[in-house]
């Protein structure tokens with residue numbers, strides 16, 4: 544079965560015809576193809592660059608593969624046709640080629656320090672075991688490794704690095720030696736500085752980034768996935784922690800309040816930014832439009848740059864070719880121009896995943 548699509552292709556901004564044959568895109572006419580869209584704005588399928596389909600709503604691992612698929616379907620129905628799974632306590636390599644599931648770039652399980660991180664999520668290891676565990680999780684994933692770079696240390700009463708600087712640096716080297724890209728959760732100021740200078744590939748959140756480090760990321764091409772809708776919950780986290788950990792609460796509030804300016808500085812410096820929701824646990828699936836609008840409204844990204852960060856730019860970064868000859872047959876069609884009004888991304892009119900029409 545072949546499909547025909549006509550519309551204004553982004554980012555090229557040209558009205559064109561394209562055909563989908565199986566899981567491939569072609570610009571050569573295919574006789575007998577069924578026309579599934581003849582107007583509108585056509586983009587490569589969206590990417591949620593920070594998502595956890597292995598973490599159940601409320602926290603903890605999913606009950607099984609069916610629940611992971613259900614969560615992925617919620618993301619898919621919002622136009623997300625590829626996911627970078629940023630750590631999963633439940634392994635599901637069999638979903639990599641599942642026709643119903645968005646394409647997956649997967650880290651294995653989060654590598655976290657002992658007895659500090661979210662319960663039942665990370666594989667928790669002491670400093671000497673970090674490089675070995677990173678190598679193991681690189682084998683469990685399909686190209687990425689996820690490190691927990693900092694978290695609350697209840698004995699200190701504030702955020703603190705997960706391990707010493709030498710261990711964080713060794714983690715970066717171990718992942719890259721294993722042929723994987725490595726990213727890290729960071730909220731605070733200390734671990735993020737060590738990781739950027741060690742040559743980490745990407746940062747999640749990055750609330751503790753300084754202007755100096757943003758410059759260093761831009762020079763190195765280190766990516767940032769801000770997850771602004773997650774950081775917007777810092778006030779609630781602080782309120783719950785206030786009684787027992789007042790210094791942590793103050794720190795979280797300050798990091799949350801300063802974050803739009805951090806993302807704006809990273810954008811202006813040319814740091815590669817990608818759209819991630821951090822769905823799973825406390826954040827709902829299917830909310831990529833909220834994160835896209837947040838990047839525009841709170842951090843000042845132009846609509847075209849938000850679209851790049853959520854679509855063709857993210858696909859190129861993860862190795863999922865877009866709407867080029869021989870590219871992958873994933874696309875979304877919007878009735879109106881999302882560059883003129885980004886709210887259009889809330890309502891995809893047509894979606895094709897892996898060559899199959901899903902809306």
Ligand SMILES: [Zn+2]
Nearest residue numbers: 593595629821
């Ligand atoms: Zn996450």
